[in-house]
Amino acid sequence: MNSAPASSAPAIPPLSARNLTVRFGSRTVLDDLSLDILRGCWTSIIGPNGCGKSTLLKTLAGLIDPERGAIALEGKPLKAWPRRERAKTVAWLPQSTEPSDLTVRDCVGLGRFAYTGWLGDRRPADEEAIERALNATGAAEWSTRRVSTLSGGERQRVSLARLLAVEASILLLDEPTTHLDPPHQIDIARILRHHARGLEGTIVSAIHDMAVALMADRVIVMGAHNLIGHGSVSEALNGDWLSRAFGTPVNIVRSGTGFLWQPQVPD
């Protein structure tokens, strides 16, 4: 599970970034960063707080314009994609969503905006996508409730359903498992892995919990503003990229089929 799937990677990466530099005012967040994301893989971005994980995801989603550098989506410059076509191809999940007064079903239905347009006339395909997303995340049981009346974890699952309803091939997720109890975190991991391996999709996620983050096929380890390494999970562990990223020894141990972070408590 800790290496990329055997299927040979296609010549064109679904997402690639070249020499990305992103600045907010005088603060540099990403500094001359380049990477290629592989198709059919779940890639985890790991790094300390404030290293630019969220900014990288937003930039890849086309929500932040880099000061320098370029992003290619399916080999074509991201800027050249028509808005709705881009939205059908790349879906983005924010770190936190505002509590909306919409019902869960209406909220998830917004995931189909790129298909239904302003008038929101849903065709059977749209209804089916919404239904699938609601069922996959377990949000179906509250479909008539207002999002603002749900708990944090329930809202997170609604947001995820909204993301899945897009049925985009590339999913960018910023902390999709926050607020979730461990069984639901595993559900999310299962959904992400199925999307990558089963549907030949592409996942890039930033997840804090090491155990969940290391369930991915590949990892991008970020230090301040740039990459420390990008490769399979075993490459990252063998190269001790995590300790370099966090600036302190990070002790990862194998446990059953997965990995655990074992903190070394000072004496």
Place this chain on the structure above:
Amino acid sequence: MLIYLLGAVLLAGVSLFVGTSSLRTSLEWLRSPAALSDTVLWDIRLPRAVGAWLVGALLGLGGAIAQTLFRNPLAEPYLLGSASGAALAVTVCLLAVDTTMITGLAWMGGLGVTGAAFVGAAAGITLTLTLSRGVQQTANLLLAGVVVAFVLGALTSLLMLRSPDIWRAMQSFLLGTTGFLGWRSAALLALVFAVCAIPAVLLSRGLDALTLGEDTARSLGLPLGALRVGLLALLSLATAAAVSQAGIVGFVGLVAPHLVRESVRVNSRQLIIAAPLCGGVVLQAADLVSRWVIRPAELPVGIVTACLGGAYLVMLLWRRAQRE
């Protein structure tokens, strides 16, 4: 929504019989086809009722757009400096014309002051948008709106201090009044309402997406910049038209969307349709009260809406506190 429509028709009916003349006289007028009765009922009271509904509807629509666009339950149609701009323009206009109170009031009905108010409202909004350097930053917009309101308000006060004659005339504008609404006003308001309401309903899916946050809306393929420009244009037009015809009627635009949201579970499309209906009925009702309380004189309708609206918001506050 049916309730709002029925309420509007009912209140329009009742408003035919409430006025300076007694109820009995009004009822007799309805039966006798005399010239006087025709004038009072059909040329004064009916257009006033229709106009009041339309002003309320425009404010309700503006409030619904503002609260959703700025994602702030306290947003209201006057937020962008339209009210203060209109007030200043009207003051200048009244100063420019001869400034006794009577002529001033007479002017209120004419296109002079109405036109000035519209230009002033539009100028106030333009100033706010210029100061905030565009429409993309919500916080900048709100701050610029506050600055414009204060500065233009201070200028207006200064002008009024210099010429106390127009003070009284200005009061009726500043407090809002439905007393000068004729058929011409009603027609103009109806036109603006149609021009604003139809696109607003069509854009309501975008408003839904905005409730998820601006980045999420963009990631869903929404043209956020164009949407904001369009919605602000509708908001500005609706508010400017309402202010120009009835002065600054407070609280209706703030309260109408809340009333709708409290009573039914709504998405943006339903809110955009229901809030104007609700605002219309609220202002009609307030207009009736303003004519009834101190008969045969009238209260400025803005005082009534402020009292009713304030009381409602306090009630809402208590109910929320109880729920938590």
